[in-house]
Structures are given as C-alpha cells and as structure tokens.
Amino acid sequence: MTTATTIGLLHPGAMGVTLGSSAINVGHTVLWASDHRSEESRTRATVAGLTDVNTLESVVKQSKVIFSICPPHAAIDIATSVAEAEFTGIYVDANAISTDTTATIKSIIEAGRSSFVDGGIIGPPAQKQDTTRLYLSGARAEEVEAMFEDAMLQGIAVSEDVGDASALKMAYAAYTKGHSALLLLSRALAKANGIEKHLLNEWALSQPHLASLCEREGRTAAKKAWRFNGEMREIAATMQATDLPGDVHQGAAKIYDRLAGFQQGSEAPSVAEILQQLVHPTDSQAT
Numbered sequence: 001m002t003t004a005t006t007i008g009l010l011h012p013g014a015m016g017v018t019l020g021s022s023a024i025n026v027g028h029t030v031l032w033a034s035d036h037r038s039e040e041s042r043t044r045a046t047v048a049g050l051t052d053v054n055t056l057e058s059v060v061k062q063s064k065v066i067f068s069i070c071p072p073h074a075a076i077d078i079a080t081s082v083a084e085a086e087f088t089g090i091y092v093d094a095n096a097i098s099t100d101t102t103a104t105i106k107s108i109i110e111a112g113r114s115s116f117v118d119g120g121i122i123g124p125p126a127q128k129q130d131t132t133r134l135y136l137s138g139a140r141a142e143e144v145e146a147m148f149e150d151a152m153l154q155g156i157a158v159s160e161d162v163g164d165a166s167a168l169k170m171a172y173a174a175y176t177k178g179h180s181a182l183l184l185l186s187r188a189l190a191k192a193n194g195i196e197k198h199l200l201n202e203w204a205l206s207q208p209h210l211a212s213l214c215e216r217e218g219r220t221a222a223k224k225a226w227r228f229n230g231e232m233r234e235i236a237a238t239m240q241a242t243d244l245p246g247d248v249h250q251g252a253a254k255i256y257d258r259l260a261g262f263q264q265g266s267e268a269p270s271v272a273e274i275l276q277q278l279v280h281p282t283d284s285q286a287t
Contacts, residue, residue: 002026002149008063009050010078012041016069017048018125019094019134022153024049033059060085065144067092069121072101072230079105083112090140094119096173096230098237099163106162115140118162120169126153137164170238174249177228178235180221181252183214187271188278196275219268225259232256 004027009020012032020030032050034042045052053059059066060082066089068078075095082091091109093102093116102118109116117140123132133154136144141157148155158164190199203210221228232253236246258281262269269277 002028002147002151004028005064005147006031006062007147008032008059008066010056010059010066010068010082011037011070012045012048012050013069014044014125015121016067017044017050018127018132019067019069019121019153020045020050021048022126022148022151026147026149026151028147031059031063056081057085060087063087064089065092065147066090067094067119069094071095071227072097072234075101076105076108079108083108083114086112088113090115090117090144092117092119092136092144094121094134096120096169096227096234097166098170098234098241099166100237100241101234102163102166116162117141117144118165119144120165120172121153122169122172128152129154135165135168137166138162141165167238170235173231174235174239177221177231178249178252180217181228181232181255183210184218184221184274184278185255187214187218188275191275192279215271218271218274221256222259222262222274223265223268224263225256226263229253229256229260 006029007023009016009030009032012020023030030050031053032045033054033056034052035055053062066082066087068075068091070078072095075093075097079091079093091114093105106116117136117138120135121132122135126132129152133156134148136155136157137159139160141160145155145157158168187196187199190196200211232249236249236253239246239249255278258278259274
C-alpha cells in the first residue's frame, strides 16, 4: 500500500499535471507555486487538484519529494533555485535532458542536503493506466517507484546508477521525435524543389502510411517544437558523450527551431503551413 507523502511539482505543464493527478489519486498531497506562473498554468493546476502554496520557498519547505518537469533549457535553473532554498528531501529531475546535464543537476542538488533521483517520462500525458511510464535511476529510485503503486502513471526503477533513466529517455526520443523531424524535412525538400505532389504519389504507391503519418506527427511536433528543439540538442549531447554521432539530432534541433513560433497559435498548424515555414522561415530563430 502506498504511503502518503507531500510532493512538490515544478511546474504543472500538460505532463506535469498528469503526474500530479496520478499522485493525488493514490493518496499523496501535491503542492505547486503559482507565483510568476501563467493563467493557463493556474487553470491546469486547479483542475488537477494541486494545492497552491504560492512560492517556491513554500513548496521546498513543505515537500518531502520534489519533481521537476520543465523544458530542458530550464532544468538547471530550477534545480539551482531548489538547492538555494535549502531543500532536504528527494529531488526527482524528470526532464528530457542529456546524461551530462543530469550529472550537473545531481551535483547541484547533492551539494546541499538533498537526495537526487534521475527520471525520464515516456508516453503521453497519463489519462489511464498502462500508457505512461516514469523511469527512475539512483540510490533512492525504488522509493519513488513505490509512490506510484497502482497510479495511472507507472514508476519503474531501472538501476541505482544516476544517468540511466535519462539515457533511456534520450534513446527513445532519438527515434520518436527525431523521426518526426526527418519526415517533415523529407517533404519540405520535395516542396522546395517543386515536386511535392510526385513525392506524395510515390508515397501512396510504396509507403501508403507516410502521408497520414506526416499529417499526424507533423502537426503535433510543430506545436511542441519550442520544447523539442532543446530536447534534440540534449539527445545530440548524449550521443556525443557516448562517442556516437550527434549531427543528426543537431540538425533535427534546427528543424524545430524553424517551427518554434507555432507555440503561440491556439490550434496546431496545417502541414502546408509547416512546410512553408521550413522552406521559407520567417521567425528570427530560423537558421
């Protein structure tokens, strides 16, 4: 039976709130800090049943375990803020970050009196059981796994070695999100050369699933490109740290850079809009 504890969640994005909901549904209390957060975040947190304690300092003071779930570029800053607030519990970094970034955050957290657990989430925001897994590694990974017994989000401790959970996340996303970028790039190349209709005709003959896959994956990836670009660079760094080529995912990061502006729209862009932005980029991030 799960022992109830108080969890701090930084910050309640689409994935974060489902982790929070999963924890609440098995008896835990989940805190968050609304200070400097958007109205959209406040709404998500309220609907999920999270308890607002206003400030990071209050989250740190009251929580036994803190989960960091944020865009990769913010992971080190959040860990630093928690360490500076003198957190003394278990800090779980569940972000899509490289093994080197994980090691940096471990050093930041353990410089104080906290324990560090490496995490990586694979799957969509958890709406039902058996769809989403939180992989964990580190000396206290099994303690965190036990917190999600019978929860929608499944905890899985893979080892006591920090970095293993992040490496698993990087290896998985190297294909899933890298594949989406490559598919869009293939079609953008055809568009740029004026032969897109011929590519689509050939796909219909030899790869009949690709047009619908491009539509589905492309629209989803474009809407999330502002996060995927950083994740691609973290994957590239993990590849390079393992003496594997990181160029493929550095290129994927540049593809997502061109699409990052689609974050602002209320709806996912059409494939035509995505291809136009790839072939004739208009935003300042395009390279």
